[in-house]
Each structure stands twice: as C-alpha cells, then as structure tokens.
Amino acid sequence: xxxxxxxxxxxxxxxxxxxxxxxxxxxxxxxxxxxxxxxxxxxxxxxxxxxxxxxxxxxxxxxxxxxxxxxxxxxxxxxxxxxxxxxxxxxxxxxxxxxxxxxxxxxxxxxxxxxxxxxxxxxxxxxxxxxxxxxxxxxxxxxxxxxxxxxxxxxxxxxxxxxxxxxxxxxxxxxxxxxxxxxxxxxxxxxxxxxxxxxxxxxxxxxxxxxxxxxxxxxxxxxxxxxxxxxxxxxxxxxxxxxxxxxxxxxxxxxxxxxxxxxxxxxxxxxxxxxxxxxxxxxxxxxxxxxxxxxxxxxxxxxxxxxxx
Numbered sequence: 001x002x003x004x005x006x007x008x009x010x011x012x013x014x015x016x017x018x019x020x021x022x023x024x025x026x027x028x029x030x031x032x033x034x035x036x037x038x039x040x041x042x043x044x045x046x047x048x049x050x051x052x053x054x055x056x057x058x059x060x061x062x063x064x065x066x067x068x069x070x071x072x073x074x075x076x077x078x079x080x081x082x083x084x085x086x087x088x089x090x091x092x093x094x095x096x097x098x099x100x101x102x103x104x105x106x107x108x109x110x111x112x113x114x115x116x117x118x119x120x121x122x123x124x125x126x127x128x129x130x131x132x133x134x135x136x137x138x139x140x141x142x143x144x145x146x147x148x149x150x151x152x153x154x155x156x157x158x159x160x161x162x163x164x165x166x167x168x169x170x171x172x173x174x175x176x177x178x179x180x181x182x183x184x185x186x187x188x189x190x191x192x193x194x195x196x197x198x199x200x201x202x203x204x205x206x207x208x209x210x211x212x213x214x215x216x217x218x219x220x221x222x223x224x225x226x227x228x229x230x231x232x233x234x235x236x237x238x239x240x241x242x243x244x245x246x247x248x249x250x251x252x253x254x255x256x257x258x259x260x261x262x263x264x265x266x267x268x269x270x271x272x273x274x275x276x277x278x279x280x281x282x283x284x285x286x287x288x289x290x291x292x293x294x295x296x297x298x299x300x301x302x303x304x305x306x307x308x309x
Contacts, residue, residue, distance in 0.1 A: 004053065004133040006033045009121045013129055013153050015078050017146065018172050023056070024071040025145050026137050030054040031112060033133050036122045040114055042098060047108040055137045065103050068110060072099045080118060093117045129153045135197060140264065141189035146171050148194060151220055158224030161206075163217045179215065192261040195250050196243035198222035202252050240265060 030053035081092035098113035208216035259274040
C-alpha cells in the first residue's frame with residue numbers, strides 16, 4: 001500500500017480540520033484515498049487495512065475504535081455546504097451518511113458511505129488535489145500536514161498565498177497566538193517538515209501599513225512539479241538522499257532548523273544531528289589548535305637551529 005494516492009476536489013482543502021490530531025488526519029485521508037470514485041456505495045475497511053493505510057501504531061483494538069470514532073465525530077463537525085451569490089439560498093451537509101464500526105465481528109471492520117451531495121468531492125473530478133499518502137503520513141505536526149495539503153493544490157505552479165485570516169482559519173491557529181508563537185509553533189514545524197518535500201521552499205511574510213506593520217499574509221514558493229511528476233519515491237535511499245539535499249541546499253533554514261529537519265527525515269531523536277555536528281565542530285577546533293601549536297613549536301625549533309648555525 002506504499003503507492004497509495006490521495007485525490008479529491010479542491011473544495012475539501014477549504015474546510016478547516018478543526019482540532020484534528022495528526023492520528024485523526026491520517027485516518028481521515030486514508031479513508032478519503034479509498035473512497036474516491038466509489039460513488040455512493042458502502043465501502044468496507046477491515047481494521048487491519050485501515051491501520052496499514054494510516055500507519056496506525058497502537059495495537060489494541062479498543063484504542064483504535066476510540067480513535068476512529070473520535071475522527072468521525074470531528075468529521076461531523078466539518079462545514080460542508082453551498083450558498084448562492086445573494087446569500088438567500090444555503091445548504092449544509094455532512095460528508096458521510098454511514099459510518100459503522102463493527103469491533104465484535106470475526107474480522108473487525110468499518111463501513112463508510114459518502115453522502116450524495118458530497119459525491120462531487122471524490123467522484124468524476126475535473127480538478128483535484130493529489131499527493132502520496134505515505135508522504136502525508138510521514139509528517140508529525142498537524143500544521144505541517146495541513147500546509148502540505150494546501151501547497152499540493154498548487155504543486156505545478158510553485159506558489160501559494162494566504163491572507164492572515166485564511167491562514168489562521170485553515171490551520172486552526174489559536175486566537176491567543178502572537179507573532180512569536182506562530183513563528184515557533186506553526187511556521188517552525190512547517191519549514192522543518194516540508195523543506196525536504198518541496199525543493200527550494202521559501203516562506204515570506206507580507207506586511208500591511210499602519211502601526212507596527214502587522215503581518216497580513218504569507219506567501220510560499222518552491223520549485224514547481226511537472227504535471228506528469230511521479231508522486232512516489234524511487235527507493236528509500238534515493239528518497240532520503242533527495243530530502244537531505246533539499247534541506248542542505250535551502251538557505252532559508254537556520255543551522256538549528258536544518259539539524260532538526262535532518263533528524264525528522266532520518267527518524268532520529270530530535271537533537272541527535274545537532275550533537276553530532278557540535279562534536280565534529282569541537283573535534284575540528286581541537287585539531288586546529290593542535291596543528292597551530294605544532295607549527296609554533298616547529299617554528300621555534302627552526303629558529304633555534306638558525307641561531308646555532
């Protein structure tokens with residue numbers, strides 16, 4: 001299932017996934033990946049299948065059932081709907097009409113059916129957002145996961161802009177967050193986790209006029225993908241090598257951000273690459289000191305020999 005594609009209508013990207021955890025996002029988009037082009041028929045997911053699709057780690061079925069139910073409860077809160085231009089005609093609907101969990105079955109399963117008015121999000125798509133499920137699952141931060149989906153909508157143009165209002169709403173940024181909080185807790189994970197996947201990724205703040213020049217939006221730019229680009233890696237080693245290349249050759253990242261990004265790509269405890277780099281720097285520094293001392297001693301010896309002559 002490593003070659004699983006997530007593909008859906010762009011409208012789905014406009015719906016904020018409020019309070020979804022990374023695990024719930026993995027479950028939701030794993031379901032989306034298999035509901036595409038299934039019409040309104042009921043699709044059955046065995047527990048084992050859904051766990052594999054979402055890369056679900058805990059083994060206990062009770063916890064899995066709780067997480068699946070929690071995911072659906074949050075799906076019910078998503079605001080799907082349409083309104084006329086004059087605002088007089090409005091409709092709202094849920095994405096799934098059936099979501100049945102059977103944990104006592106001989107082979108436990110979940111049955112899911114798309115609501116008829118939501119069929120256009122997953123069927124007969126004229127335009128779409130597309131990405132590899134494995135790449136989405138590999139991201140740790142919910143902010144990075146959301147921005148990954150949003151940028152993939154513009155994968156062949158290499159540019160996306162979000163007003164501060166859209167940015168805060170789509171990423172569900174807490175209203176209490178100040179600029180420093182957004183830099184550290186929102187933009188930090190996005191830069192560290194998406195730089196390996198989007199070559200040359202840059203993030204720029206757009207400032208407005210007025211006191212303090214407030215941030216009014218964020219622009220994202222990267223090297224565009226070809227329309228026929230393959231979404232899948234050509235092997236684990238080559239895939240990791242490309243990600244590390246993207247990190248090392250991105251001048252937008254600080255040294256500390258590069259170290260953290262490398263740790264995430266290599267699945268190392270955070271701080272591992274930094275410690276290695278600092279040890280190497282100290283070793284190199286010590287070597288320079290030793291070499292300098294050695295040269296000074298040799299210079300004194302040569303000077304002494306010259307005087308004796």
